[in-house]
Amino acid sequence: MCGYGWKKRGNTVPRRCPRCNSILWNCTDLKTHVCKRCGHKWLGRTDDPLRCPNCRSKLWDADVETFICGSCGHKALYRVGRSAPATCPACGSGNWFVDPKSGQDAVTDSTRVAEQVERAFRAGGGIPAMVSILVSEGIDKVDAEVMSRYVSGESEISIARRMGLTFEEVRRLSEPIRRSGSSFN
16 A cells, blocks of 8 residues: 555564555555545545545545535535536525536636746746736636645645635646646746
8 A cells, every 4th residue: 555565574464564554555456546526545446436535525536516506605516417406405596507617617728827827936026926927817816826825835725724715626726737747946
């Protein structure tokens, strides 16, 4: 599991790995899984686990759309291509729509965003300067601050806590930067 190697003492095979304490250390049929919701990576024996062990999401492997209620602000996730309820499940309002920043309706081209962030980072001046450059290029101020903090080396969970956002929102905003493979040093 963790890749730790050790010298065998005696004739018995250890039940657990000395480093990570996993009982699966000697299994050859493990499959790697990555949660699309929280980014957690884990190994398991099944091809299709029911839930992510980290965030407990049943939608760990699904492309999802976020629906938002225009009346009460309730948010819910549904698989892309699957029909969602016509009304808000919380208040029953018909003012129920797909968040334009989610799923297949994403309005930002990830390559363009990554290039804009890289240009702002190269211009220097710290987070406030990057935010103002990105805002001038048409990116939302909160989105610009998240991306600026991310390229400055702040972790996604730290950004979420500092700015009062969900981890999923921060993860979605940092995705174009991660996908571009650019190193901001």
